[in-house]
Amino acid sequence: MHPQLESIFNEAENRYLKVEELDPLDQYVTSLPDRLQTYQMLRDRDTTIMQAVADSLVTAFPNEKHESLER
Template identity: 60%
Template structure:
């Protein structure tokens, strides 16, 4: 659950919510049907979205091993799932707490920044074709956070010249 909402509920144990607190809660509740729809669309189209991305990535990196490309694609698939859940919860911290910690270790080990950078670009393009602009805007904060954080981690692990 969104940290602000959690705080609201915790603080309201001994009192009623203040008008501004009710506004925050109302905004989240009002956006929930749209968030649910985006989540469902991503879930239902995941295979098509990722297959298109995988096909294009393979064409861009014909010299890379199948295992390397598959690892990056699987990581991106997991990233998309976690970002969709963060969007549903309206909680970017979900990405930081649940995804970046363990995925960062995997990514740093394999040093796939050029592949991952291209993959994220392809994924973003495919999402833009699969979702409306409004739906993308709901998903974007979590997606940008995950992608930029993971690419920074990869870049930090490479030796400086």
């Protein structure tokens, strides 16, 4: 869980959330669709993205052993 949200929920365990505590929660919940979309895009394109990075490393460091670049 997001550390700030976890802290808010822990502090408010036996009471209702204060108005100022709702703002970070509202911001997080509002941004959740974008966060999920970004997560899914990265998940779905993981191999393509990482292959492009690997290819760039090989081009940038042509004298480096592939084993070193794969770390």
